[in-house]
Amino acid sequence: MKVLVAVKRVIDYNVKARVKADNSDVDLANVKMALNPFCEIAIEEAVRLKEAGTANEVVVVSIGNKSCEEQIRTALALGADRGIRVDVETKPDSLSVAKLLAKIVEKEAPGMVILGKQAIDSDNNQTGQMLAALLDRPQGTFASEVEVTGDSINVTREIDGGLQTVNLAIPAVVTTDLRLNEPRYASLPNIMKAKRKPLDVLTTDELGVSVASNLQLLRVDPPSERQAGIKVSSVDELVEKLRNDAKVI
Ligand code: AMP
Numbered sequence: 001m002k003v004l005v006a007v008k009r010v011i012d013y014n015v016k017a018r019v020k021a022d023n024s025d026v027d028l029a030n031v032k033m034a035l036n037p038f039c040e041i042a043i044e045e046a047v048r049l050k051e052a053g054t055a056n057e058v059v060v061v062s063i064g065n066k067s068c069e070e071q072i073r074t075a076l077a078l079g080a081d082r083g084i085r086v087d088v089e090t091k092p093d094s095l096s097v098a099k100l101l102a103k104i105v106e107k108e109a110p111g112m113v114i115l116g117k118q119a120i121d122s123d124n125n126q127t128g129q130m131l132a133a134l135l136d137r138p139q140g141t142f143a144s145e146v147e148v149t150g151d152s153i154n155v156t157r158e159i160d161g162g163l164q165t166v167n168l169a170i171p172a173v174v175t176t177d178l179r180l181n182e183p184r185y186a187s188l189p190n191i192m193k194a195k196r197k198p199l200d201v202l203t204t205d206e207l208g209v210s211v212a213s214n215l216q217l218l219r220v221d222p223p224s225e226r227q228a229g230i231k232v233s234s235v236d237e238l239v240e241k242l243r244n245d246a247k248v249i
Contacts, residue, residue: 001111001148001170003046003055005080006101007039007062009071010121019222026121026220035071038116040078041176044183045146046114047079054148055112057081061104063088063097069199076194077186083199088211094122096211098130103207105135110171112153117142117175128175138168142177 011017011026012034018027035043049055060075062068063086072083086100105113118125132139140146140155144163147154153168158177168174186194204211232238242249 001049001055002057002059002108003049004101004105004108004110004113005039005042005046005058005060005075006097006113006115006127007043007060007071007075008036008116008119008121009033009062009064009068010036010119013037013120017222019220023219023221025217033067033070035074036116036119036121038118038120038176038178039071039075040183041178041180042114042116043075043078043080044181045143045174045176046112047184048181049112049146049148050079050081059084059108059110061086061101063092063100065089072199073191073194074186076197076199077191078184079190080197082197085199085201086207087201087203090211092211093213093215094124094126095130096209096213097127098134099209100204100207100211101127101131102134103209104202105131105171112148112170112172112174114146114174114176117177128173132173135171135173137171137173138166139173139175140166140168141175143174144177144179146174146180 011028012032015032020027046055046058050058058080059082060072060080061084062072068085072085076083084104115128128141129139140157142158143155144158145156151170153170153172154165155168155174156163156165232241
């Protein structure tokens with residue numbers, strides 16, 4: 001079975017995001033970028049399936065400008081076999097990404113497409129669901145366990161207050177939750193080897209998809225600054241402040 005993994009280049013999760021002075025977007029100038037953490041989990045799961053002999057090839061795809069190749073190479077160093085970048089200069093919205101991924105699925109015919117449940121920059125949580133709908137294939141989202149059984153996949157999903165297990169006929173779309181696995185670190189020899197693994201670049205014209213968006217980002221605001229706390233000298237004063245200042249009791 002071939003596994004296709006979709007990976008996104010995002011702002012590193014350790015970086016405190018700054019908003020541009022004109023509030024038009026997050027400022028990414030000179031900011032450390034990284035693999036989206038949920039995509040790292042997706043790569044790890046695909047590589048484990050290959051190591052277990054369940055998958056025979058792991059193909060990683062990223063949609064974006066040339067800088068995304070850094071994250072594709074990271075995925076190759078983590079164990080993926082080859083990479084595909086779809087060249088898009090502007091930030092594509094989730095529907096455009098899903099349409100492009102659907103075209104790649106048509107070409108590659110993977111048994112499983114695995115994505116992160118959400119990209120930590122846009123927080124959309126849409127692409128996997130849209131892809132499954134476009135392909136008319138089953139989806140198992142928020143996976144905390146994935147088990148391939150012959151011609152189907154059992155996905156245990158994290159839902160409010162518990163777990164749900166669904167059985168998906170292959171080919172299927174899976175999105176990863178945080179507890180699915182703990183991604184490995186790339187070793188230096190594997191980083192070197194990854195430089196020689198194949199990485200193809202496709203254009204949106206070749207795939208016949210327009211990335212024109214119906215969605216416009218209007219404004220980005222940082223969270224309001226947290227006010228400093230105060231010390232009170234007695235329980236009575238605390239109760240008085242909660243009642244009259246904070247008005248929470
Ligand atoms: P989102 O729906 O934007 O929160 O993203 C969910 C998942 O879709 C990500 O974790 C990736 O697996 C995939 N994805 C989103 N954007 C891209 C992109 N530009 N290139 C490749 N995969 C993407």
